[in-house]
Amino acid sequence: MTERRFEGIGATPTLGVGTAVWYRPTDVTDLEEPPVDGVDPVAERERFDAAQADARAELEAERESTRERVGEDEAAVFDAHLKFLEDPQIESGVEEALEEGLPAPHAVKEAFAGPIEQFAGMDGMMAERADDLRDIRDRLLRLLTGTERTDLGSLPDGSVVLAELLTPSDTAQLDPDSITGIATMEGGRTAHAAIIARSLGIPAVVGVGDELDAVDDGTDVVVDGEDGVVIADPDAATRERAAESTQTAVVEESVATADGRSVEIAANLGTPAEAGPAVDRGADGVGLFRTEFLFQDRAAAPDEDEQYAAYHEVCEAFAAGVAGDGEPRIVVRTLDVGGDKPIDYLGLDPDENGFLGARGIRLSLDEHADLFETQLRALLRVAATDAGAGLAVMFPLVSTVEELEAALEQVESVADDLDDEGVDYAIPELGVMVETPASTYLADAFAERVDFLSIGTNDLTQYIQSAQRDLDRMSEYQDPLAPAVLRAIDRTVTAGHAGDAWVGMCGEMAGDPDLTELLVGLGLDELSMSAVTIPDVKTAIREVDTEAAAELADAMLAADTLAEVRQRL
């Protein structure tokens, strides 16, 4: 088959190869006729209010996840959406339509029609506001009609997403680990999807036009964001060119600084499915495997065998994919619920189990001790397998030595049980996730009792700075470079090493290649991050001189203000 070329506008200077997957969201504007005998305006008003509140909550969550995954600038579009959502002109338009006796969805459609038409008639950036308004309207309509959201977050690896248009709410769900390209019929270089794609490093071509429709689902596609062309059924030469031009070359082997100090570069995983792509990006192992996914979106907790299978799957993916001596280290964090991670059947309460309440290890040692025991049984069994030889288990939110000792006793007790039952088991490496101020002060005591410490900078920053992560107004406090946070990290690394524990970092800070030299200078032995940034950080490690890095770290630790820290970076 000869290749077919579709010209568009290149939005990212990169190329990607993958399989076409069409994204065709349900048309929520196609409403049924309103009932002939009318509706109850009061009930419809309440229905609208509820949908507006849900839309607000969704937007706030998407803003937060975009801020975390991409950046502050890219998250700003959601601020604009929140303002449009509660615009007085829209609200009065809905009000009027409801008074005329329309059902809530019809009222929403009518209230947005005028403004959308007005903006669509203007040029350039103004026309893009019409897309924003359509996105907000469709969000409200989806919530009002109970339409299921078309899921963009769990596409197969190597998907090239084709769409008429991707809205901010669509792009907020995109997973750069599985998506190798984006091509849209509409949109320009400044369209939101183009901006997000650039930030996430996803090759993208926009504004291809209706011709894109000729590319069927399942077709092999090259997205050439450099030349702005989508190539369907590419020939061998095109494929090769695309394969050669990935951004930073993947470094498969483990890396050391220019003067020879090894630093382990690992991936943070949320599901076993992410293990393969992480191996492909050169992860040496896993520094944080969050186990919450196993417990979420279901009616009851997973049993021991299901957990065993999930943990073993990750160990196997790495054992098979990573070269080197011994099995790759896979750090599994025991269940960390509460705070911002609710799970229905656990009956958690936003206050009782909030950021300063019963969460993490506190729940595992108390009302959910049964879940903890089951999880430990599965983990100790995996540790006895060939692939699981590098397994390590980490406890979240430990803030006292008593808690740690109780958790370690539980490991011993599970081991005794398995022994009595004649089940194969092994005690894995054990460690503490350092994420509370208390744990930084007790790091020496922890290090005497466990094999490793891993610093979770996202929560550590929140707790050290006493500023809640999900509060927008507190965002200026959320910088892990704040002097208090840097000093807490330094204290932890020093105390860990004094107690012969290795010390890693699994917060977002670890994945920033601009901070790699500083982190090496602070003495971290392992950095664990979202898989996308691994090639960049591995490349950065090789350029670090340990002595210069230590001097940089000292200079930054001596700074008393965030501004001074930034200046010295």
Next chain:
Amino acid sequence: MERILTVVPDDGLHARPAATFVETAGEFDAEVTVAAVDGNRPAVSADSMLGVTGLGVRGGDEVRLVAEGPDAEAALDALEVILSTPEDELDEMELP
């Protein structure tokens, strides 16, 4: 009370500058309207995202702010800061 200001953010009153502008206008009791000095569109309420964005104001354009109410002056001061701050500095900005 009235003030004529030049819009500094390159993209004008769009996206984040507009959202911050609308948010800030809503924090004051004063009724504030905004219009493009060269435009032929009528003045719009400063607390309407649709209205403010719909003005199509770009960086370098002049706008006329009119405020009425007890805290009119404070409102104009706050909005002036937003209009005269480049977009990439909005993050660090502390509103008066």
